[in-house]
Amino acid sequence: MRKFPPFLVFSIVLCFQSSSFMALKRERTLAMIKPDGIDGNFTDRIKQVILENGFIIVQELMVQLVVENATTFYSEHSAKSFFPNLVEYMTSGPVLAMVIEKTNGISEWRALIGPTDAGKARVTHPHSIRAMCGSSTQRNCVHGSDSSLAAAREILFFFGDISAGAVAVEHDEL
Numbered sequence: 515m516r517k518f519p520p521f522l523v524f525s526i527v528l529c530f531q532s533s534s535f536m537a538l539k540r541e542r543t544l545a546m547i548k549p550d551g552i553d554g555n556f557t558d559r560i561k562q563v564i565l566e567n568g569f570i571i572v573q574e575l576m577v578q579l580v581v582e583n584a585t586t587f588y589s590e591h592s593a594k595s596f597f598p599n600l601v602e603y604m605t606s607g608p609v610l611a612m613v614i615e616k617t618n619g620i621s622e623w624r625a626l627i628g629p630t631d632a633g634k635a636r637v638t639h640p641h642s643i644r645a646m647c648g649s650s651t652q653r654n655c656v657h658g659s660d661s662s663l664a665a666a667r668e669i670l671f672f673f674g675d676i677s678a679g680a681v682a683v684e685h686d687e688l
């Protein structure tokens with residue numbers, strides 16, 4: 515029978531231990547600066563906040579969405595009364611889509627942008643990004659994926675299958 519070198523066994527045990535110690539996972543999420551954020555010249559400030567909070571920007575893409583794109587991206591809202599307005603707003607100017615990455619990146623980015631209603635954000639989360647650059651529930655200047663499923667779908671929407679060759683290191687998967 516083959517014997518494994520002791521140091522190898524030791525390192526594997528160490529890996530398992532450290533991974534169960536920190537159930538922390540590096541995650542990629544989709545961040546988007548919406549037309550009002552671009553138009554209000556908030557792009558540089560928002561990127562600065564992203565970097566200052568320990569995210570890396572993996573990829574970015576400035577794009578003008580057409581009706582078909584916005585309809586696809588927000589398809590889960592297609593039955594809502596605000597949908598036509600939402601599509602009109604999202605196609606009113608270019609957006610900046612970014613794949614950003616950090617430990618627990620999905621919830622960290624949601625926390626950083628603050629509540630959907632930017633007016634409310636000013637009161638309850640004055641240091642959030644939406645408090646800085648948004649003005650209402652719809653014109654709230656930034657988007658963040660709300661789950662890992664949404665992050666995967668939304669990154670695919672803008673960037674294609676970028677994760678195929680370059681998956682982020684996930685420390686709790688061995």
Ligand SMILES: *[C@@H]1O[C@H](CO)[C@@H](O)[C@H](O)[C@H]1NC(C)=O
Nearest residue numbers: 550551552553554555556557
């Ligand atoms: C944004 O910057 C452009 C170019 O510097 C300027 O023309 C425009 O007035 C600015 N818009 C706002 C809302 O500050």
Ligand SMILES: *[C@@H]1O[C@H](CO)[C@@H](O)[C@H](O)[C@H]1NC(C)=O
Nearest residue numbers: 577579580582583671672673
């Ligand atoms: C937006 O729609 C156009 C036309 O259908 C398509 O060519 C383009 O790939 C779409 N862009 C995105 C980001 O989905």
